Amino acid sequence: MKKNSPVSRSGRFAHAPGADVARFTESISFDRRLWRHDILGSLAHATMLRKIGLLSKAEADAIVRGLDAIAREIKAGKFKWKPELEDVHMNIEAELTRRVPAGAKLHAARSRNDQVALDLRLWLRDELVLLLGEIVDLQRGLVALGEKNADVLIPGYTHLQRAQPVYLAHHLLAYVEMLERDCERFWDGYSRVNVCPLGSGAIAGSTLPLDRVFVAKLLGFVDVHGRPQLTQNSMDAVSDRDFAVEFCAAGALLAVHLSRLAEDVILWASAEFNFIKIADAYTTGSSLMPQKKNPDIAELARGKSGRVIGNLMALLTLLKGLPMTYNRDLQEDKERVFDTTDTVRTTVRLMTAMLRNTKINSPACAAAAGDPALLATDLADYLVKKGMPFRQAHHAVGAVVALAEKLGKPLNRLTFAELQSVDKNFGRDALGVFDLKRAMAKRNLIGAPGTKEVAKQLARWREQLS
Numbered sequence: 058m059k060k061n062s063p064v065s066r067s068g069r070f071a072h073a074p075g076a077d078v079a080r081f082t083e084s085i086s087f088d089r090r091l092w093r094h095d096i097l098g099s100l101a102h103a104t105m106l107r108k109i110g111l112l113s114k115a116e117a118d119a120i121v122r123g124l125d126a127i128a129r130e131i132k133a134g135k136f137k138w139k140p141e142l143e144d145v146h147m148n149i150e151a152e153l154t155r156r157v158p159a160g161a162k163l164h165a166a167r168s169r170n171d172q173v174a175l176d177l178r179l180w181l182r183d184e185l186v187l188l189l190g191e192i193v194d195l196q197r198g199l200v201a202l203g204e205k206n207a208d209v210l211i212p213g214y215t216h217l218q219r220a221q222p223v224y225l226a227h228h229l230l231a232y233v234e235m236l237e238r239d240c241e242r243f244w245d246g247y248s249r250v251n252v253c254p255l256g257s258g259a260i261a262g263s264t265l266p267l268d269r270v271f272v273a274k275l276l277g278f279v280d281v282h283g284r285p286q287l288t289q290n291s292m293d294a295v296s297d298r299d300f301a302v303e304f305c306a307a308g309a310l311l312a313v314h315l316s317r318l319a320e321d322v323i324l325w326a327s328a329e330f331n332f333i334k335i336a337d338a339y340t341t342g343s344s345l346m347p348q349k350k351n352p353d354i355a356e357l358a359r360g361k362s363g364r365v366i367g368n369l370m371a372l373l374t375l376l377k378g379l380p381m382t383y384n385r386d387l388q389e390d391k392e393r394v395f396d397t398t399d400t401v402r403t404t405v406r407l408m409t410a411m412l413r414n415t416k417i418n419s420p421a422c423a424a425a426a427g428d429p430a431l432l433a434t435d436l437a438d439y440l441v442k443k444g445m446p447f448r449q450a451h452h453a454v455g456a457v458v459a460l461a462e463k464l465g466k467p468l469n470r471l472t473f474a475e476l477q478s479v480d481k482n483f484g485r486d487a488l489g490v491f492d493l494k495r496a497m498a499k500r501n502l503i504g505a506p507g508t509k510e511v512a513k514q515l516a517r518w519r520e521q522l523s
């Protein structure tokens with residue numbers, strides 16, 4: 058047996074794996090980032106083995122000290138990872154056992170199958186907390202931009218055609234709402250990540266008298282009431298990756314939201330819209346066209362949603378044909394989960410920074426929002442208030458719009474006589490609907506872009522995110 062062969066092959070195997078086999082099957086190149094959580098899980102397992110008498114105090118202490126020293130070396134970048142030892146679990150255990158003979162007792166009643174499930178859950182719990190913090194920062198950034206430009210109006214768009222005027226803040230708060238739902242989804246998923254699989258062994262638990270509740274409590278696998286959360290079926294526990302799928306699904310939807318925000322930013326930064334100016338530090342130049350300033354951060358935010366959606370598809374595809382229980386295919390889960398986390402976290406962070414360094418071009422916004430055609434619906438509402446059925450009012454205003462177009466003037470420049478020529482129900486006050494300030498004051502339904510309502514929503518979010 059070759060010296061550096063993994064312990065999983067000892068005894069049974071006459072030969073170490075071939076170099077190409079080792080390269081194909083290793084995961085240390087990417088799962089080493091689970092090292093903290095792997096060590097944490099081992100510390101808890103050792104403490105429990107000591108509690109049930111399978112380790113002496115001296116052995117448990119030696120293991121704890123040994124793991125601690127390894128942790129410090131990994132942190133300092135001094136630990137030598139060995140690809141021939143396959144993965145993070147065996148690298149750490151092998152090194153521990155080399156230093157501390159009692160290390161050989163650590164794997165009692167544990168398999169890498171429940172160990173890797175544990176590590177991934179511990180790791181994801183921490184990542185979720187960090188990600189949620191960054192999403193909240195982005196929400197705060199959006200609210201701050203809205204507050205700073207509280208009186209800026211822009212056209213709202215449907216079909217990317219100008220529709221009705223809205224406060225810029227209202228538009229930005231739409232993303233705050235989306236991000237809030239993302240947070241809710243991640244939190245909801247958290248409760249299913251936060252379940253301890255340790256003690257499930259390879260598939261069928263153990264004949265040794267483990268104290269699973271003790272381990273779960275040590276590792277913080279408890280619900281909001283402090284009740285320990287343990288997997289209830291050893292076969293499910295070692296093969297379940299639902300929590301990873303849910304995370305990647307919530308991540309994919311978050312990425313889609315970020316992509317949509319990015320698309321708005323890209324449109325707004327164009328000369329055609331000209332609503333915003335992104336600071337130089339957050340734009341890039343063209344290698345050929347000296348005049349260009351490109352919104353590359355937003356473009357990459359939009360583009361990266363592709364890989365995050367892909368990660369979800371890869372995970373689902375990976376799982377769909379697996380017979381019970383653990384299969385090595387599951388090793389492929391980690392890079393998808395890692396990539397989703399890394400991608401959405403950096404994207405959220407960069408979008409926040411970019412928005413904090415973006416200025417609103419209020420004259421351009423005012424010019425666009427001042428288009429009286431945006432208030433055509435208000436003119437129809439005017440007729441409805443006079444008792445006209447909406448369908449008829451819609452038709453009448455349509456005729457007004459056609460007349461204005463024919464006369465080559467904006468809607469609000471039509472004369473009383475011209476309005477009357479379309480419909481006798483138009484009074485002298487009809488043109489008053491084109492007063493944008495008044496129009497915005499009227500939109501005060503819950504959730505509408507009215508002056509008071511938007512101020513109220515801004516205040517609500519400020520309070521909620523503080």
Ligand code: ARG
Nearest residue numbers: 084144169170173385387388
């Ligand atoms: N590196 C493996 C993974 O990520 C660890 C579990 C290996 N288990 C096994 N029975 N070979 O899934």
